[in-house]
Amino acid sequence: MKERIVLAYSGGLDTSVAIGWIGEATGAEVIAVAVDVGQGGESLETVRDRALGCGAVEAYVADARDEFANEYCMPTLQTGALYQNHYPLISAISRPVIVKHLVTAAKQFGATTVAHGCTGKGNDQVRFEVGIQTIGPELKCIAPVRDLALTRDKAIEYAEKNDLPIETTKNNPFSIDQNVWGRAVETGYLEDIWNAPTKDVYSYTDSPEFPPAPDEVTISFRQGIPVAIDGVAVTPLEAIEQMNRRAGAQGIGRIDIVEDRLVGIKSREIYEAPGPMALMEAHKHLENITLEREQARFKATVSQRWSELVYDGQWFSPLKRSLDTFVADTQRHVNGDIRMVMHGGRAVVEGRRSETGLYRFDLATYDTGDTFDQSSARGFIDIFGLSAKVATERDERVAEGK
Numbered sequence: 258m259k260e261r262i263v264l265a266y267s268g269g270l271d272t273s274v275a276i277g278w279i280g281e282a283t284g285a286e287v288i289a290v291a292v293d294v295g296q297g298g299e300s301l302e303t304v305r306d307r308a309l310g311c312g313a314v315e316a317y318v319a320d321a322r323d324e325f326a327n328e329y330c331m332p333t334l335q336t337g338a339l340y341q342n343h344y345p346l347i348s349a350i351s352r353p354v355i356v357k358h359l360v361t362a363a364k365q366f367g368a369t370t371v372a373h374g375c376t377g378k379g380n381d382q383v384r385f386e387v388g389i390q391t392i393g394p395e396l397k398c399i400a401p402v403r404d405l406a407l408t409r410d411k412a413i414e415y416a417e418k419n420d421l422p423i424e425t426t427k428n429n430p431f432s433i434d435q436n437v438w439g440r441a442v443e444t445g446y447l448e449d450i451w452n453a454p455t456k457d458v459y460s461y462t463d464s465p466e467f468p469p470a471p472d473e474v475t476i477s478f479r480q481g482i483p484v485a486i487d488g489v490a491v492t493p494l495e496a497i498e499q500m501n502r503r504a505g506a507q508g509i510g511r512i513d514i515v516e517d518r519l520v521g522i523k524s525r526e527i528y529e530a531p532g533p534m535a536l537m538e539a540h541k542h543l544e545n546i547t548l549e550r551e552q553a554r555f556k557a558t559v560s561q562r563w564s565e566l567v568y569d570g571q572w573f574s575p576l577k578r579s580l581d582t583f584v585a586d587t588q589r590h591v592n593g594d595i596r597m598v599m600h601g602g603r604a605v606v607e608g609r610r611s612e613t614g615l616y617r618f619d620l621a622t623y624d625t626g627d628t629f630d631q632s633s634a635r636g637f638i639d640i641f642g643l644s645a646k647v648a649t650e651r652d653e654r655v656a657e658g659k
């Protein structure tokens with residue numbers, strides 16, 4: 258029996274050519290695996306037909322949108338994860354869900370190897386292969402662009418020579434990766450980091466410069482998960498999609514950064530994540546009233562570390578799993594409603610309420626109803642400042658040579 262290879266298939270030119278390219282280079286049969294994480298565009302049926310038309314012996318397609326929203330986007334929201342304080346991990350969290358389906362497909366079709374279309378310069382090759390190694394250690398990995406010299410020019414030439422059912426003429430200057438959690442755009446003139454992004458870069462957001470009327474929204478959370486918008490129940494996927502539309506219309510969630518790739522390269526990327534950025538803002542403000550102070554401070558450290566692990570392809574690692582447990586525990590009382598106004602690129606929280614909150618009017622008020630005993634503050638301050646005071650006295654003594 259011939260060896261079998263499962264290929265992470267997008268339906269685009271490079272992975273369409275990769276089907277035949279891998280077959281010719283290795284003698285193996287190729288099974289195309291297409292996973293819908295809300296990237297839009299063509300239907301899974303169209304993608305399946307193209308894979309078979311390009312020579313795949315089987316095609317495995319999966320609508321993983323709810324799975325992606327529930328198990329990947331929601332933990333990212335609950336963690337408040339932003340790599341380098343800006344990037345909501347759009348591509349980084351989609352790789353592990355694709356990895357899961359690749360491993361499932363490999364088992365189902367008896368494949369020994371997993372192939373993907375990444376280059377040798379990015380983070381995604383690491384995310385795919387570290388993920389595969391961790392949850393399918395018996396599988397080998399191969400990347401035709403990196404390992405079998407499949408360049409863009411050769412792909413076009415191959416598709417034309419073999420009459421593959423894929424367009425080779427469409428010349429998009431950008432490399433784009435998108436899903437329901439957002440969109441990432443790089444290359445082309447964006448590689449000159451002094452250049453401003455032009456209008457054609459964006460698709461999930463309208464320009465914040467000419468916004469429509471302000472949009473007031475109330476988001477209800479249960480354990481850190483959005484469960485209703487304006488009083489109407491929603492699933493996580495529906496919450497993200499609805500907020501993508503509404504926040505996107507206001508130009509919210511445009512991000513332009515030069516980031517540190519795992520492989521040591523600094524690279525410029527434009528992101529759009531209107532729904533996620535608006536949801537994260539609301540969630541953060543709900544945590545402000547529901548998390549205890551020390552827990553909230555420590556969670557900021559956990560969030561940063563979690564973001565780095567996920568960016569670096571460690572989704573299935575033990576440390577990431579342990580941090581998930583911490584974050585889940587912090588979310589136990591993150592229940593309530595956040596009201597915010599979205600307008601001109603910003604989502605501004607204006608109201609909050611929670612049955613499980615820690616905000617106490619009787620402690621906070623300067624009006625009648627105050628129950629806080631101010632006399633205890635003096636002794637507290639004496640002790641709180643004591644060690645610094647003792648040190649100052651020592652410094653003075655040393656300076657005076659005593």
Ligand code: ARG
Binds near residue numbers: 380434442526
């Ligand atoms: N830099 C992002 C990351 O490593 C996105 C990678 C894919 N970007 C793209 N435009 N194809 O997570």
